[in-house]
Amino acid sequence: MADDRLVIAGREFKSRLWVGTGKYKDFVETQKAIEASGADVVTVAVRRVNITDRSKDNLLDYIDPKKYTILPNTAGCYTVEDAVRYSRLARAAGVSDLIKLEVLGDEKTLFPDTAGLIEAAKILIKEGFIVLPYTNDDPIVAKKLVDIGCPAVMPLAAPIGSGLGIRNPYNLKILMESVTVPVIVDAGVGTASDAALAMEYGADAVLMNTAIAGAQNPLAMAEAMKYAVWAGRLAYKAGRIPRKLYATASSPIEGML
Amino acid sequence: MQAPIRIQVNGEAKDWRGGATVADLLRELDIKAERVAVELNLEILDRAMFGQRSLKDGDRVEILSFIGGGSF
Numbered sequence: 001m002a003d004d005r006l007v008i009a010g011r012e013f014k015s016r017l018w019v020g021t022g023k024y025k026d027f028v029e030t031q032k033a034i035e036a037s038g039a040d041v042v043t044v045a046v047r048r049v050n051i052t053d054r055s056k057d058n059l060l061d062y063i064d065p066k067k068y069t070i071l072p073n074t075a076g077c078y079t080v081e082d083a084v085r086y087s088r089l090a091r092a093a094g095v096s097d098l099i100k101l102e103v104l105g106d107e108k109t110l111f112p113d114t115a116g117l118i119e120a121a122k123i124l125i126k127e128g129f130i131v132l133p134y135t136n137d138d139p140i141v142a143k144k145l146v147d148i149g150c151p152a153v154m155p156l157a158a159p160i161g162s163g164l165g166i167r168n169p170y171n172l173k174i175l176m177e178s179v180t181v182p183v184i185v186d187a188g189v190g191t192a193s194d195a196a197l198a199m200e201y202g203a204d205a206v207l208m209n210t211a212i213a214g215a216q217n218p219l220a221m222a223e224a225m226k227y228a229v230w231a232g233r234l235a236y237k238a239g240r241i242p243r244k245l246y247a248t249a250s251s252p253i254e255g256m257l
Numbered sequence: 258m259q260a261p262i263r264i265q266v267n268g269e270a271k272d273w274r275g276g277a278t279v280a281d282l283l284r285e286l287d288i289k290a291e292r293v294a295v296e297l298n299l300e301i302l303d304r305a306m307f308g309q310r311s312l313k314d315g316d317r318v319e320i321l322s323f324i325g326g327g328s329f
Contacts, residue, residue: 022326030325045326046294048267048319054287059323075326089321092294092301209326 004233006204008182009130009151013069015040016199017229018184020209024218027062033212034063036222043071043100043207046090065095071132073100078113083120087129099124100154100186102134110160110187114141118148125149134186137171139178146179153179154207157198158188161210165194169201176202192221192228199232200240262314273312280307282318293322 006013018041024030034042042063063070072090077083080103087099101124103116112135121131125148133145137155145153155175158164165188166172176183182204189195189208198206206229215221259275266282273282279302283290295302296319302310312318 020326021324024325027325043326044323046321047324047326049286049288049293049322051267051269051286051288051320058289058292059325060292070323072323073326088301089294089296090323092304093292093322 004237006182008132011069013040013205015229016205016233017195017225018043018071018205018207019212019222020207021045021059021063022209023213027057027059029218030059030213031062033218033222034068036219036226037212038226039068041069041071041205041207043073043209045075046072046086046093069098070094070096071098071100073134074102076104077102078104078106080116080120080123083116084123087120087124088127091129096130097128098130098132100132100134112136112156114138117141118144121145121150122148132184137168137175139171139175142175142179142183146181150181152182152184152204154184154186156187157185157194158190160187161214162188163190163211163214164188165190166197166201169197172198172203173201189225192224195225195228196232196235199229200235202236203232205229262312262316264312264315265317267318267320275313276311278308279310279312279318282312283307283320286320288320293320295320 006016015038017037017039019034019037019039020043021030074083074086077086083103103113103120105111105113114136117133121133124131131150132152132154133150134154135141142153157166184205184207185198185203186207189211195206212218212222262273262275264271264273279295290307298317
């Protein structure tokens with residue numbers, strides 16, 4: 001798998017599993033889970049520094065930006081203005097132009113507001129950002145995002161944190177065939193088989209957070225996800241057999257008594 | 258010594274000394290400049306400007322950094 005690199009906007013990534021950093025018990029667990037997952041892209045949120053309690057550690061003390069690609073996101077932004085503002089702050093706080101752009105529609109579903117997403121993406125691309133948009137499993141919206149200059153798209157498998165797995169595999173498959181850029185399935189994965197399935201469908205990578213952080217044993221699940229993504233990728237490249245309704249014997253008839 | 262001022266830092270009022278810079282404020286708060294973004298009255302500052310921008314009465318400062326989160 002060493003030569004099977006994912007390339008987005010000229011950047012090479014070793015891992016096809018990308019992970020979030022939320023919901024862990026503490027930074028040590030976050031660090032260990034990321035390590036176990038083998039991910040080299042780690043998404044982070046941008047928030048106010050706690051100025052009254054400075055005893056709290058900084059996440060970047062545990063996740064070395066030299067070792068991992070830090071992918072800031074605009075999680076929690078419900079308007080174009082907020083998403084653009086947080087993107088600019090993320091760039092100012094970090095070292096790169098990468099942004100995982102989220103413009104959310106409502107709190108109950110956390111589905112993307114795709115109209116707002118396209119609008120925000122246009123503004124940010126003009127400012128030189130490398131925009132990786134969190135979008136719906138809608139092939140037409142994905143194509144529009146690519147047309148305006150997104151070097152990858154990140155469609156959801158199911159609502160964020162729901163663990164429902166891939167709810168619309170056919171849409172996702174059409175989406176993957178509709179765009180020429182890498183597709184990173186983002187959100188909704190519940191367990192290893194969901195991740196493997198996404199990769200078997202032809203996803204270029206999978207991004208998850210809750211499925212690992214919320215598992216009974218996050219470190220074990222992180223490792224399971226690593227192998228699931230590998231297995232799914234290998235199976236996709238190997239090319240599966242067609243589905244048939246009836247049996248096809250795998251042992252020869254010849255030589256039978 | 259300049260007259261004391263009152264500024265807002267991350268939404269909280271803070272009494273501060275006039276003429277001090279953003280870099281001074283970060284030092285006082287024990288915040289590493291290379292880990293944060295600073296917004297002064299809605300304008301995002303270049304890190305190189307932290308030592309040059311002095312604060313005045315009524316300024317609103319936002320200091321942000323990366324935290325755990327994302328695709329929850």
